[in-house]
Each structure stands twice: as structure tokens, then as C-alpha cells.
Amino acid sequence: MTGTTPYIVDGLQYCRCSREIFKQMRQGGLDAVHVTISYHELFRETVANIEKWNRLFEDCNDLVMLGRLASDIEKAKKSQRIAIFFGLQNCSSIEDDIGLLEVLHSLGVRFMQLSYNNQSLLASGCYEQEDGGITRMGAEVIVEMNRIGMVVDMSHSGERSSLQAIEISERPIAITHANPSFWHETPRSKSEHLLKSLAVADGVIGFSLYPYHLLGHSDCTLHSFCRMVARTAEMIGVEHIAIGSDLCQGQPSEELQWMRKGRWSKQQDEPPKFPQQPEWFRDNRDFPKIAAGLLEIGFAQTEVEKILGGNWLCFFEKSFTPSKSA
Amino acid sequence: MTGTTPYIVDGLQYCRCSREIFKQMRQGGLDAVHVTISYHELFRETVANIEKWNRLFEDCNDLVMLGRLASDIEKAKKSQRIAIFFGLQNCSSIEDDIGLLEVLHSLGVRFMQLSYNNQSLLASGCYEQEDGGITRMGAEVIVEMNRIGMVVDMSHSGERSSLQAIEISERPIAITHANPSFWHETPRSKSEHLLKSLAVADGVIGFSLYPYHLLGHSDCTLHSFCRMVARTAEMIGVEHIAIGSDLCQGQPSEELQWMRKGRWSKQQDEPPKFPQQPEWFRDNRDFPKIAAGLLEIGFAQTEVEKILGGNWLCFFEKSFTPSKSA
Numbered sequence: 001m002t003g004t005t006p007y008i009v010d011g012l013q014y015c016r017c018s019r020e021i022f023k024q025m026r027q028g029g030l031d032a033v034h035v036t037i038s039y040h041e042l043f044r045e046t047v048a049n050i051e052k053w054n055r056l057f058e059d060c061n062d063l064v065m066l067g068r069l070a071s072d073i074e075k076a077k078k079s080q081r082i083a084i085f086f087g088l089q090n091c092s093s094i095e096d097d098i099g100l101l102e103v104l105h106s107l108g109v110r111f112m113q114l115s116y117n118n119q120s121l122l123a124s125g126c127y128e129q130e131d132g133g134i135t136r137m138g139a140e141v142i143v144e145m146n147r148i149g150m151v152v153d154m155s156h157s158g159e160r161s162s163l164q165a166i167e168i169s170e171r172p173i174a175i176t177h178a179n180p181s182f183w184h185e186t187p188r189s190k191s192e193h194l195l196k197s198l199a200v201a202d203g204v205i206g207f208s209l210y211p212y213h214l215l216g217h218s219d220c221t222l223h224s225f226c227r228m229v230a231r232t233a234e235m236i237g238v239e240h241i242a243i244g245s246d247l248c249q250g251q252p253s254e255e256l257q258w259m260r261k262g263r264w265s266k267q268q269d270e271p272p273k274f275p276q277q278p279e280w281f282r283d284n285r286d287f288p289k290i291a292a293g294l295l296e297i298g299f300a301q302t303e304v305e306k307i308l309g310g311n312w313l314c315f316f317e318k319s320f321t322p323s324k325s326a
Numbered sequence: 327m328t329g330t331t332p333y334i335v336d337g338l339q340y341c342r343c344s345r346e347i348f349k350q351m352r353q354g355g356l357d358a359v360h361v362t363i364s365y366h367e368l369f370r371e372t373v374a375n376i377e378k379w380n381r382l383f384e385d386c387n388d389l390v391m392l393g394r395l396a397s398d399i400e401k402a403k404k405s406q407r408i409a410i411f412f413g414l415q416n417c418s419s420i421e422d423d424i425g426l427l428e429v430l431h432s433l434g435v436r437f438m439q440l441s442y443n444n445q446s447l448l449a450s451g452c453y454e455q456e457d458g459g460i461t462r463m464g465a466e467v468i469v470e471m472n473r474i475g476m477v478v479d480m481s482h483s484g485e486r487s488s489l490q491a492i493e494i495s496e497r498p499i500a501i502t503h504a505n506p507s508f509w510h511e512t513p514r515s516k517s518e519h520l521l522k523s524l525a526v527a528d529g530v531i532g533f534s535l536y537p538y539h540l541l542g543h544s545d546c547t548l549h550s551f552c553r554m555v556a557r558t559a560e561m562i563g564v565e566h567i568a569i570g571s572d573l574c575q576g577q578p579s580e581e582l583q584w585m586r587k588g589r590w591s592k593q594q595d596e597p598p599k600f601p602q603q604p605e606w607f608r609d610n611r612d613f614p615k616i617a618a619g620l621l622e623i624g625f626a627q628t629e630v631e632k633i634l635g636g637n638w639l640c641f642f643e644k645s646f647t648p649s650k651s652a
Contacts, residue, residue, distance in 0.1 A: 044370060051425030099377030107432050 011206030011244030040262030087111030206244020337532030366588030413437030532570020
């Protein structure tokens with residue numbers, strides 16, 4: 001079964017990437033990964049992160065390349081490499097400056113979440129009490145993202161903001177990493193209504209394998225995960241579902257504090273730790289197990305190929321090319 | 327005569343660009359211009375300048391496009407547009423961070439002067455008493471510029487620094503805008519020894535039309551300018567000479583203060599003014615007059631074509647493609 005999927009594309013990871021992890025991606029059969037390069041970092045800090053990525057590309061150019069267009073996935077596969085697509089999990093990197101979107105797009109950024117758990121300048125986050133929807137700047141930012149070819153990602157946003165983003169955006173949007181509420185109810189999970197709206201607008205959701213997003217957390221079974229995938233497929237169509245593993249391989253636990261608290265809070269949680277991955281999805285090498293699990297539960301091979309990569313590939317094709325003439 | 331030159335390329339301008347100036351470039355027959363986007367601006371300020379340029383490209387995409395490769399000149403010409411290549415007149419934009427070179431290259435920057443009149447982190451400037459040559463960081467920056475495809479420009483650097491840059495650089499370097507000392511002796515002018523060394527290393531000098539660089543300043547005659555071009559051609563070969571007009575159309579006089587003093591000095595000159603252009607080269611529309619002057623003085627048509635654009639085109643072809651595999 002392994003290796004029969006034409007393309008494997010992961011819709012979101014936040015690994016501390018290294019030659020070793022890139023090799024594991026290859027072992028898992030991955031052809032493309034959307035990687036998070038920033039959470040709460042301001043513009044200059046995100047540029048420093050990009051500089052580190054540029055060094056990685058230089059040092060590991062036998063294994064990875066920067067992805068700019070969907071067609072780079074094929075290019076990467078042909079040279080036995082992985083295409084890496086940059087994304088931001090919050091809008092801190094554009095500060096209050098809409099012109100930074102195009103600058104960041106030129107530097108390779110292809111995804112941006114409009115908010116991360118909290119209220120942002122653009123949208124509400126999924127942990128806010130009140131979701132005021134897309135802000136004035138948010139609406140303009142969506143138009144600009146559509147123009148330049150950057151994906152609106154609402155994984156950590158509130159429901160109302162997400163529905164409005166779908167409405168405003170002329171291109172399909174993504175929820176790169178989340179699971180449905182019907183399976184595991186959390187503020188980060190997505191309602192049936194939202195998922196259906198996403199699919200009607202030709203969007204894609206990537207199912208998360210981050211333990212806190214799984215029913216039973218680290219003890220979640222592959223069977224339970226695959227049943228959830230099947231039920232979502234019935235609900236919104238198999239063309240609109242994919243994987244966004246949210247893998248955080250190799251990150252020190254301080255990173256979790258940064259993700260959760262950034263610089264916006266003085267309160268410290270008890271030192272958080274990354275939860276243990278379920279035994280059937282420990283790291284990048286385990287993508288074939290998900291393919292196997294989906295086949296096992298009754299998906300056809302062609303459907304598994306869509307879920308594991310084909311759907312993201314189609315979505316990327318609609319997403320990254322600038323709409324402006326230039 | 328007008329329009330018989332296949333390509334007209336200006337090796338340096340610092341105009342306050344606008345639709346009107348772009349139209350004048352077209353009237354002058356220009357196909358490509360290296361434009362200065364920053365002098366003493368730090369990285370974030372240069373990004374803000376690029377944002378303004380991005381707006382100009384969006385608003386005037388019937389007239390101009392960002393040039394990334396030499397082949398963009400042909401692409402621009404075919405669509406009746408001008409390819410604009412970004413450059414920095416000082417190294418302030420990279421601060422003390424070598425990784426910013428690749429970031430700025432991704433944003434379109436294709437030229438950087440290692441110093442501007444003063445000592446910089448990389449090299450000495452042409453107005454310093456002492457020229458210590460290329461610094462430790464400077465040597466590494468040249469190697470990195472060679473790797474990514476960014477031109478080392480020594481127009482405002484000291485002689486010793488310039489000779490060392492030629493020595494260290496594996497790619498040919500440029501003096502985008504300056505004139506020879508034999509014609510008009512100033513600290514900004516270039517010695518015979520430097521010009522010969524530049525040419526031996528396959529570099530190019532662009533002759534400046536900034537009045538202070540001209541013999542007799544605003545009163546300089548076209549004939550005198552063309553005789554200087556002819557003498558330089560005899561000295562270093564017609565393949566190594568070009569135009570770098572240093573046109574500063576539309577700039578307010580405060581800009582001259584910024585160019586000269588940046589933030590490095592508390593001393594103010596008496597409010598400087600941009601000098602008046604000679605009557606035969608008022609602005610971008612007058613390029614054909616230079617072509618005419620060069621023919622008049624005895625250059626062959628093919629030589630004029632090289633000087634007006636062909637030599638820069640060849641030089642750009644050797645300069646902008648990253649040498650790294652990617």
C-alpha cells in the first residue's frame with residue numbers, strides 16, 4: 001500500500017526542521033509540507049525565521065526546496081525532494097501594514113491565519129468569548145490575499161469570523177489543521193455548519209493529528225480517527241478533506257508556551273509539555289499508516305489518494321498564482 | 327537614429343518615479359533601468375520603500391514591471407514596458423545581518439554598493455581619508471552576493487576597497503555611475519588603474535550625467551561628454567562602458583540632504599539643491615541625444631548600441647542568476 005499514493009501533502013506542520021526530519025519526511029513518502037514559520041513574531045522576527053529557513057534550503061538542497069507554486073510539488077518529487085510551503089499562524093507578521101502581505105508573499109509565504117485563538121487586527125480567535133467577525137482591516141486583507149495568492153487559513157479563528165471569511169474571500173479558503181466538533185468537542189473544533197460552508201465555497205479542511213485535537217488524545221485509535229474522516233467525507237464530500245497533521249517534531253517545550261501565550265499574557269501556565277503522539281502516528285514516517293487505515297475502513301484507493309495529497313494539490317493550484325497581471 | 331538601438335538600459339537612476347516619469351522613460355526609448363530604492367535606510371525602511379514600489383507596479387503595470395532576470399528586459403520590451411531593477415546605494419539595509427542579502431534578493435534587489443562615501447561595515451567610501459579596504463564582513467558579503475546573484479557596485483567606494491572587491495568577487499562587478507578622473511577629477515571619479523582593473527575582470531562602468539560628475543557641471547557639452555566616452559573606450563574597451571545616468575528627476579531637495587548626510591551627521595550643509603541638468607540631457611527623454619552624440623563623434627552604430635544598453639544586458643545576464651542549485 002505504501003507508496004501507491006501519487007502525492008502526499010501535509011497541510012500543516014510545525015517541526016523544528018533539520019536534515020533528520022527531512023529524511024523522515026521522505027521515508028513517510030511526503031512530497032509537500034506547509035510549514036509554520038511564525039506565530040506571534042513581528043515582521044522583522046519572521047524575516048529572521050525565513051533567514052534560518054534559507055540556510056536550511058542551502059544546506060539540505062538535496063532533500064527540500066522552497067515551494068512557490070503548486071507545480072513545484074511535481075518539480076520536487078521529480079528530484080526526490082519535498083516542496084516546503086511557508087505559512088504564518090497569526091497575522092502578527094504583517095503588523096498593521098497591508099503592504100507586508102505582498103512582501104511576505106515574495107519571500108515565499110503562502111498561508112496566513114487571520115487570528116490565532118485571540119482577537120487579532122483581522123478576526124476573532126476561537127478562544128474569545130465574543131466573535132465580532134472580520135474587521136475592517138481584515139476584509140481588506142482578504143481581498144489583498146486573494147490578489148497576490150496567499151491562502152486565508154481559519155484554523156484557529158472563531159466560527160463567525162470563519163464564516164465571514166468564506167463569504168468575503170473570492171478564492172476558496174482553508175482550515176489547514178482542525179477536526180470536527182461532532183467527533184471531539186473543543187473550542188478549536190469546527191461545527192457541521194462551518195464545515196459545510198467551507199466545502200460549498202470549495203475549501204479544504206486538513207485533519208489534525210495533534211493529540212489534544214484527537215478523541216481520547218494520545219490514546220486515540222487509528223480506527224476512531226478514520227471513522228471521523230469517513231463521516232466528514234459523507235458530510236461535505238471527499239474532495240474537501242485532507243490531512244494537516246500539526247506535527248511538532250523536535251520542538252522544545254518552551255515553544256508550546258510561545259505558541260499559546262506569545263507576548264500577550266503575563267500569566268504562565270504550569271510548564272506545558274507537548275503531548276505524546278498516538279502510537280500509530282509518531283512522526284513523519286507514519287503517513288502510510290493513515291493511508292492503510294483509510295483503506296481498511298472502506299475508502300477506495302483513489303479516495304485515499306485525494307485525502308492524502310490530491311485535494312491539497314488541487315487546492316494549491318487554485319491558490320498560489322497571483323491574480324494580478326504582472 | 328532614435329529607436330535604432332535594440333535595447334536602452336540605464337545603469338542607475340534615483341527618480342521619484344511616477345506614471346509621468348515612466349512615460350518619459352518610454353519616450354526616451356528605455357527598456358530597463360536600475361533604480362535606487364534606498365540609501366541609508368535600515369532593513370525595515372527599505373521594505374517600506376519596496377512596498378511603495380509594489381504599489382507603483384500594481385498601478386502602472388501597463389508601463390513597468392519588476393526585473394528579476396536579464397531576460398525580463400526582453401519580456402518587458404515585448405509588452406512595451408520597462409523592466410525596473412532594484413538597487414541599494416549603501417549597505418545599511420542589511421544592517422549587520424548577512425542573511426538579509428538573500429531576503430532582499432527575493433524581494434528583487436539586484437545591486438548593492440558596499441559603501442556610500444563613508445566607511446561602512448563592508449568597505450571604505452570615496453570621501454574617507456583612509457581606505458582600509460574590504461572588511462571581514464565585506465569579504466563574506468561579496469561571496470554571498472556572488473552566490474545569490476546580486477551585483478557588487480563600487481560607485482561610491484574608495485579606490486583600495488574597489489580594487490579589493492574586484493579581486494575577491496568571482497563575478498564581474500560594476501561601477502554603475504561614475505566618470506573617469508582623467509576627465510573630471512573628484513573623489514568620486516575613478517582612476518585609470520581602477521577602470522582597467524574593472525575591465526580586466528569583465529566589469530562595466532556606467533557614465534554618469536549627474537552635473538557634479540561632469541566637466542563644467544551643468545555647462546558640460548555633449549561633445550565633451552562623448553569625447554570622454556571615446557577616450558575611456560580606447561583605454562578599457564567598448565565592451566566595458568555604458569550609461570548610469572544618475573538621474574534624480576522629481577526629487578525634492580530634502581532628498582539630497584538624505585543622500586549626503588543620512589543620519590550619520592549632525593551638521594547640515596546650507597540647504598542643498600539638485601543641480602540643473604545640462605540642456606542636452608534634461609531627463610529620460612534625452613537618451614537618443616546621447617546616442618546621436620556618440621555617433622557624431624565617430625562611434626559605429628553597433629558600438630553605440632553596446633554603450634546604450636547591450637553591455638548592461640550582457641552584464642545582467644552574468645549577474646542575476648543564483649549560482650546555488652535550488
